[in-house]
Amino acid sequence: MSLTAIASLVAIVLVAVVSAVIGSIAHRTRLTSDFLVASRTVPSRLNAGAISGEYLSAASFLGIAGLILVEGVDGLWYAVGYTAGYLLLLLFVAAPLRRSGAYTVPDFADARLASPALRRVCAAVVIVICWLYLLPQLQGAGLTLGIVTGLPDWIGSAGAGVIVLATVAFGGMRSVTFVQAFQYWFKLTALAVPAVIGLAIWFGDDHTFARDEPPEFREPTTVSVTTPVTLDVRLSVDVTARGTVDGVPVDGPLRWVAGSSHDIAPGTELGFAAGEPVPVTSGAPTDDESWLRPFAGSGDHQLLGTYSLILATFLGTMGLPHVLGRFYTNSDGRAARRSAVVVLAMLGGFYILVTLLGALSRVYTPQLLVTGRSDAAVLLLPTAILGSGLLGALVAGLVAAGAWAAFLSTASGLLVSLASVVSTDVLPGKGRMTRKFPLATVLAGLPPTVVALVPTGLNFAEAVALVFAVAASTFCPLLVLGIWWRGLTDVGAIVGVLVGGITSAAAVVAALAGLDTAFLGPAAGWVEVLLYRPAIVSVPLAFATMIAASLLTRERRPEDAGQVMLRLHAPERLGLMRDRLDDRT
Template sequence: MSLTAIISLVAIVLVAVASAVIGSVVHRTRLTSDFLVASRSVPSRLNAGAISGEYLSAASFLGIAGLILVQGVDALWYAVGYTAGYLFLLLLVAAPLRRSGAYTVPDFTDARLASPPLRRVCTAVVILICWLYLLPQIQGAGLTLGIITGLPDWIGSAAAGVIVVATVALGGMRSVTFVQAFQYWFKLTALTVPVIIGLAVWFGDSHTFARDEPPEFREPTTVSVETPVTLEAPRSVDVTVRGTVDGQPVDGPVSWTAGSAHRVATGTELSFAAGEPVPVTSGAPTDDESWLRPFTGSEQHQLLATYSLILATFLGTMGLPHVLGRFYTNSDGRAARRSAVVVLAMLGSFYVLVTLMGVLSRVYTPQLLVTGRTDAAVLLLPTAILGSGLVGSLVAGLVAAGAWAAFLSTASGLLVSLASVVSTDVLPGKGGLARRFPVATVLAGLPPTVVALVPTGLNFAEAVVLVFAVAASTFCPLLVLGIWWRGLTDVGAIAGVVVGGVTSAGAVTAAISGLQAYLPVATGGWVEVLLYRPAIVSVPLAFLTMVAVSGITRTRRPADAGQVLLRLHAPERLGLMRDRLDDRG
């Protein structure tokens, strides 16, 4: 095992141990409110750190930099959308949601519409969203361990799953809050150090992107293609191939002409000399100048995909159960708003660093454009810049540990939300909720851990956007209309959640499983685009369904709807806010 692998492995173990120690030091979990909402006593700044820690996931730490490496400025919408989502949450949801006194999303719907069927539907949606979101987190842990040690990815995925389940089961929300706040600052540090070093080296190299040239290999490079990929050669390139290209076995040097595209099979090794132009995956910008301009790739319907991406990320945040659960921990609505404002600043700082990592990766790790494993850009960048000596290995270890902090913090928040719903709405109500919570954690965390052992092949940021589409199509309409429109009925809410959920989740299933290949549509057509970006259809459809069905069933409007809305919007000093679940469980 190399020096880099040893140091990175030690760093990962240390950050896991530090997280466990912090969680155990503040472990005073005895009551129901301790497990679910940390007794609603988390200060605004600490809560903002915890929110940022759990929100900045594998998609943010690894995925966005990888997308920027490939797509250039088009990928900036991911960072913008993830951050802007908190602005919409701040304006529309944060304070009223806290004033509802709820512990979970299903509990809020019960407070607003008092409908057991709606509560059951929302419970199912929470489980679906959390499981879909947990998959890329656990797989990201496996990828990180595999990249730095060469071990199979499933070992890291299994280890991460066990650590997260144990942490949440023992401590609940109270312990996880302090751990996630620590992990945010650790992640920020893990990106700041390599960015400062990388920019210093880059400016010394005098590299510019204002050129009509593709990136070049800085040294002789051999890459192994791990997933089937179609490569486009922007210029003539000489490559030594050992494997299968365009369906034919090749063992020796070949020349790819400018503008040609070649299908490279899994397991194929490609060797390039220093100074050779880097082939890029099909549809991506081929030269640095076009990489800096929007919509310059060859993929079809890019504008449609971008609009749908914006809608999913802007509105999906307010539908994520683990994000909403954080605002239940504030003492009141004003504290919830303050937390959201601080989060905006924290997220902005983080995404600036991630963007710079993607830019530096274009220069120092261009071989990832060939392999298609662009999620590894952040992990490989330190040694690509500094070499594999002691300094480069130390920085690489810091980044690897930061990546694991990202996975653990987000997975912990998701599992808290998932276990909260399972313990209150799925398991029998015997023995007290505080006793059911650890059991619910194990039951909720086991399925996604097992499924995560099988790779999906999706970029982490792409996978998370699919989850955002489901959240934006279900809980976003439910919360916005439930908080701001007294005309919402339980039947309308159920219809909207089901329609939005089936539409978006069906598209997600087709995209992840590869079923779109069997649909009677042309490759790259607008139907295929909407399978990966369903929000532009599913979100308006969910809103319209809720409004239309609520209008038809207006006789089912709760008699106390006006009183409930008054409690959601009235200032705290009037004393109308109350909790819905006492400490007896």
């Protein structure tokens, strides 16, 4: 095992151990409120660190840098959307949601509309969203361990699953809060160190992106293709291939002419000499100058896909159960708003570093443009810049441990939300939470852990964007209308959540399954875009359905709707808030 692999493995183990120690020190979970909302006593700044820790996931740590490496400025929409979503959450949801006195989204739905059927629907949607979101976190852990150590990816996925299950089962929200706050600052450090070193070296290289040429291999490079890719060639390139190219077995030198495209089969090895131009995966910008311009790729309907992505990321944050759960832990609505403001600053600093690493990766790890495994950019960058010596190995270990901190913190928050819903809405009876919560954690966490052992092939940022689309199409309409519109009814809420959920989830399943749209002919282009970016259809449809169905069922409007609305919007010092703990044993 190489020095880099040893350093990375040691660093990953250390961050897992330190996280477990912090969680055990903070372990004081005796009551229901300890497990679910940390007794609503989390200070604003600590809560902001915990929110940032669990929100900045595999999509943020690995996926966005990889997208910027491939797509350039178009990849920035992910970072912008993930951050701006918190601004909308701050403006429309944070404080009223805290005043609802709820623990979970189903709790809020019950407090607002008193419908057991709606509560069951919301519980099911929470499970779907959290499972879909957990999947890329656990697979990201496997990818990281596989890249830095050479071990099979499934070992990392299984290990991360076990660690998260143990942390959440025995500590609940109180322990997870302190762990996630630590993990935010650790992974920020893990990005800042290679970013500062990389920028210093990049300025010394005097490299510029303002040129009408593709990136170049800085040294002789052999690339192993593990998934089918189509490569676009901007300038003529000499390559030594062993495997299958354009459906033909080859074993020797080839010359790809400028403007050509080539299909590469899995298992093929491609060798490039130093200074050769880099072919890129089909649809990505082929030269550095176009990489700096919006919509420079060759894909169809890019504007449609971007608008749909913006809608999903801007509104999806309001519907993520693990994010919403964090605002229940504040002491009051004012503290919830303060937490959201601090989170905006923390997210902004994090995404600046990720953007820098994505740009540096185009210079120092251009081979990822060939393989399509752009998620590995941040992990490979330290040794690409510093070499495989001691310093390079130490920085690579720091980055690998930071990536694991990202996976563990987000997965912990998701599992807390899952276990909260399972323990209160799925498991029968009103037994002690100290017994129900650990069992609920295991039941909720095992299915995604098992599924994560099978790779999906999606970029992590793209996979999470699909989950945002589901959240934006279900809980966002429910929360916005439930908080700001007195006319919402239980029937309207149920129908709207189901329509938005089925529409967006069907697109997610089709995308994950790699649905072939060739049979649609000329319509295949925009249909394929909507499969990966369904929010532009599913979100307006969910809002419209929820409003129309509520208007048609006015007689089902709760009699106490006015009192509930007053409770959501009145200052908490008036004493109108009713903690949902009163309804539990």
